[in-house]
Amino acid sequence: MTEAQNVTLNKRYQLINRVGSGGMAVVYKAKDLALGRLVAVKMLHDSLTGDNNFLASFRREAHAAANLAHPNIVTVYDIGEAEHRHFIVLEFIDGQTLKQIIRQHKANGTYLPLTDVLTIVIQICEGIGCAHRADLVHCDVKPQNVRITRDQRVKVADFGIARAVSEATISQQSRSWGTPQYFSPEQAAGEKPTPASDVYSIGIILFEMLTNELPFQAETPTGLAIKHLQTPPPLVTELNPLVPPQLAQIVNKVLSKEPSGRARSPDQTLRPPQPPTPQPIGRLLAWASPPLPPCWASFLSGTKFIWHGCRRTNLSLSRSQPTSLFAILPVVLTCSFPPSYWRPPFEYGKNY
Numbered sequence: 342m343t344e345a346q347n348v349t350l351n352k353r354y355q356l357i358n359r360v361g362s363g364g365m366a367v368v369y370k371a372k373d374l375a376l377g378r379l380v381a382v383k384m385l386h387d388s389l390t391g392d393n394n395f396l397a398s399f400r401r402e403a404h405a406a407a408n409l410a411h412p413n414i415v416t417v418y419d420i421g422e423a424e425h426r427h428f429i430v431l432e433f434i435d436g437q438t439l440k441q442i443i444r445q446h447k448a449n450g451t452y453l454p455l456t457d458v459l460t461i462v463i464q465i466c467e468g469i470g471c472a473h474r475a476d477l478v479h480c481d482v483k484p485q486n487v488r489i490t491r492d493q494r495v496k497v498a499d500f501g502i503a504r505a506v507s508e509a510t511i512s513q514q515s516r517s518w519g520t521p522q523y524f525s526p527e528q529a530a531g532e533k534p535t536p537a538s539d540v541y542s543i544g545i546i547l548f549e550m551l552t553n554e555l556p557f558q559a560e561t562p563t564g565l566a567i568k569h570l571q572t573p574p575p576l577v578t579e580l581n582p583l584v585p586p587q588l589a590q591i592v593n594k595v596l597s598k599e600p601s602g603r604a605r606s607p608d609q610t611l612r613p614p615q616p617p618t619p620q621p622i623g624r625l626l627a628w629a630s631p632p633l634p635p636c637w638a639s640f641l642s643g644t645k646f647i648w649h650g651c652r653r654t655n656l657s658l659s660r661s662q663p664t665s666l667f668a669i670l671p672v673v674l675t676c677s678f679p680p681s682y683w684r685p686p687f688e689y690g691k692n693y
Contacts, residue, residue, distance in 0.1 A: 349374070350371075350382065350421065350423040350428065351421055351423050352374075353373060353374050353375050354371045354372070354373060354374070354380065354382055354428075354430060355371055355372045355374055356369045356370075356371045356382060357369065357370045357371055357372060358370050360381070363485070364386075365385065365386060365389060365499075366383040366384055366385050366386060366429075367383070367384045367386070368381055368382070368383050368384075369381070369382045369383075369384065370382075370433060371430075373418075373430070378433075379433040380418060380430050380431065380432070380433050381415075381430070381431040381432065381433045381434070382428050382429075382430055382431075383428060383429045383430075383431060384426055384427075384428045385399070385426070385427045385428065385429075387426075389427075390425070390426070390427045396427065399420075399427070400420060402477075402500075403417060403420045403429055404420075405475070405477050405500075406472075406477065406500035407420075408475065409471060409472055409475060409477065409500065411467070411468055411471040411472075412468075412494065413464045413465070413467050413468030413471070413494070413495050413496060413497060414468045414471060414472065414496065414497050414500065415431050415432050415434060415488070415496045415497065415498040415499075415500075416431065416432040417429060417430070417431055417432075417500070418430040418431060418432065431498070432496075434488040434490055434496050434498075435490065435491060436488050436489050436490040436491055436496075437488070437489055438484060438485050438486075438487060438488055438489070439461065439484035439485075439487040439488070439489060439495075439546070439550075440483070440484035440485045440487075442489060443484060443549055443550060443553060446553060447553040452551065452552075452553060452581055452583070453550050453551075455583075455584075455585075455588075458547070458550045458551060460493070460495075461487075461489070461495055461550065462543065462546070462547050462550070464494070464495035465482075465487060465495055465497060465543055465546065465607070466543060466607035467607070468495070468496070468497040469482065469497060469539050469543065469607040470607040472500060473536045473539070473607065477500060478534050478535060478536055478538065478539060479497070479499070479500055479539050479542075480528075480534045480538065480539070481499060481520060481523070481542075482497070482523060482539050482542035482543055482546065483520045483522070483523040483542065483545075483546065484546055484549065484550075485520070486498045486499045487546070521562040521565040521566060521569075522545070522555050522557070522558075522565060523542045523545045523546070524542075524565070524566065524569055525537070525538035525539075525541035525542060525569065525600075526541070526569045526570045526598050527600060529565070529566035529567075529569040529570050530566075530570060535600060536607075537600035537601075537603050538600070539607065540595055540603045540604050540607055541595065541596060541597075541600075541603060543595065543607055544592060544595030544596040544603070545596070547591075547592055547595070548574065548577060548592055548596070551577050551580075551581055551584050551588070551592070552577060552580035552581045552584075554580055556574040556575060556596065557569060557572065557574070570598070574592075574593065574596045576589060576593075577589045577592050577593075
């Protein structure tokens, strides 16, 4: 189906124009005549639909993906068949792929702003993490499958199709399925993908967003597989000295060759290790910092000091036995905050 004009699938999805293609499907912008909304129709290549094992796996994975409801995942609306062509109907995303954005910055000799990098990767992790909690592994996480809407919402696409390809037995044994540049070492070794495989692929994306380069490059898929298995990734700071050392350490961790060395889930990818804070004031301090204005830091530190003092002296907080905690709090407040902070509430905004 090379032309989209005047083509309507199953008397419902009217194709408007072709918007993209990949190794597994051709994507069309279409209109759902039943609901009057724009959708994306992904038409699978004939080379895939000729395999019954793949089609069975595709239907199963598409149904699983359709049950995912998350703002960072492209919604699956429907699957169908028309004129022996199998297709999947998806939410239409008006925006760019992350790969296009990275290429634009590389062409201009600039890097993605660090705040944008963190915003994007956090949303990717949230979407992939939602799928993992539903026991669905993406298997082909790459910037081409990450779309950025006009209002900067991140949408991860292609759940179901990549998993179906990886699980089905395809007769074309010589063809490499997926994208070797973003393969995990275990995928490169021919093992079954796991949630840790998606975490590794997210690490490759994070590396590419920070440096405009891929950590591993080779002329053949086999050469790339060997590098994923054996070659340590270069340091992010060598290619972009502006990357904070803490973030560079996170990238190295998620690009660990062993799955056990990475974060256990995408939700933990950007979460630095924190010491346990069992006390309520300790939890408040962990939540509030960093960064924290000096006056608030002094206030919380003083309150924490009083809290531990009460615990050491076994002072009670009951109504019948007033304690020195509440008696000393005004002193802590007065010492912690400068006089400029003691102003009417409508003037607070001038400090920030």
